[in-house]
Amino acid sequence: MEIFINGKYLTQPVSGVQRYAFELTKGLIAKGSNVKILVPNFFDIKSTEINDRFFVSTGDFKNTNLWEQVHLPLFFRKRKSSLLINLCNTGPVLIKNQIVCLHDIAFFKNPQWYSRAFYLYYKFLIPLIVRNSKHIVTVSEFSKDEITGRFRFAANKISVIYNAPAKIFTIPADKLILKKDDFFLFVGSFDPRKNLITLLKAFESDKLKKFKLIVVGKRSASFRDQKLIIPDNVTILDNCNDEDLSVLYKHASGLINCSIYEGFGLPLVEAMSSGCPLVLSDIPVFREIAGDRASYFDPISSDSIVHAIKSLADKKPEDLNSDIQHNHTLSSRFSWADSSTELFSLTYKLLPQADRHLNHPI
Structure with missing residues (x-):
């Protein structure tokens, strides 16, 4: 056959x-x-x-x-x-x-x-x-x-x-970068279920004015178009290759995924294997992938997103490092x-x- x-x-x-x-x-x-x-x-x-x-x-x-x-x-x-x-x-x-x-x-x-x-x-x-x-x-x-x-x-x-995760996003445990840069990362299309509108609204908040967000993604004809208002502290990268994305994962203060619905969530395992902390929608499939070592939020509430980001930013370094190492080990399941x-x-x-x-x- x-x-x-x-x-x-x-x-x-x-x-x-x-x-x-x-x-x-x-x-x-x-x-x-x-x-x-x-x-x-x-x-x-x-x-x-x-x-x-x-x-x-x-x-x-x-x-x-x-x-x-x-x-x-x-x-x-x-x-x-x-x-x-x-x-x-x-x-x-x-x-x-x-x-x-x-x-x-x-x-x-x-x-x-x-x-x-x-x-x-x-x-x-x-x-x-x-x-x-x-x-x-x-x-x-x-x-x-x-x-x-x-x-x-x-x-x-x-x-x-x-x-x-692809090999380019997988780094050895002894090469993890624990001191992060002052930006958060969103990776995904502008599909409405990715809920980027609510994330951008959160970054308009006075409480997040000092934080930066890099959005890696672009629009797709398969999904309904939506008008996005981009705050001054948000940068859109619509042509980011894997080499550049791997650097962003390693250095970001955290990956934010605010999806309302997903079948999996590939950026999560890419981030985990790169040593990037997680700030995630509290939806069942993300719990299946990432377990309990992420900062979870209600994806419908921009206030909940703000709180989760600030909670991660305020974590003690030793607790944050423990989460990074735990999730890096967990990523080997995939x-x-x-x-x-x-x-x-x-x-x-x-x-x-x-x-x-x-x-x-x-």
Whole structure:
């Protein structure tokens, strides 16, 4: 049996979802599994660090949704026993022998956050994919509970495979920078669920006038636009590469994540592995990831955000250092090597017995 990965994500701007797909793709390749990446003909296969020999260019659709829903089923028409892995929420409705990673169901929970076209497409597509797929993957126990509650299928049809920090954000324990600079950090898109409006309102407060905030992120067409008023003590970086972001994580007084809803929260584990303190929305998935060594707040209340930031700023150095070291150790629970192994094991179990030796790890 051949194993293919849906490479649609490689044509998209990089966010946490695309990073997840890219890291797991690299992990499966590193394990020596017999895997190929399907991409549209227009995609430049030399634009990634993955070797050309792992790509199959096929289909002339410029619209990647049409490529996924029309061309991929045609490609698999003579490959009915082949397995397709989809790592970024969507997959072809007409293919049943596939794994789909559904990161969360925020579009069902809060449709007002999304453009109408995006919401209607996902509302139609996702239930069909979930029903037709051989197995569902998601990124947290929280999302697993949400998805099984919504679609009501057997628990053994869904697996949790965590996100993880990239190597560039992971530093040895003896290299942690404990003396921090005088700025806080926000990392994420301007998606309404990230709740940036409330965070900016908090930084307008007289109580935070002496604090600086650096916002790393940009707008996305998938989400409803929102007018942001940027206070004088806030800087927006909309073109920050991983090298620069790694420096910001190491030196920031804290990462602030004020999301109302998340399936995971990749910046949390990036910050933890970089030695950056945490100031977080008190939502279930953040408790799952970060435990009790963060300053939590009510994301709806700018006053609560102000209080949490000031509480972190006023912590005794020895208590803050203890939190940094504890969370750095905790971040080792999340690794792309482990997540790749889990995905490989799942794929291996879904293969017919006769094909397993062809996909056995080196």
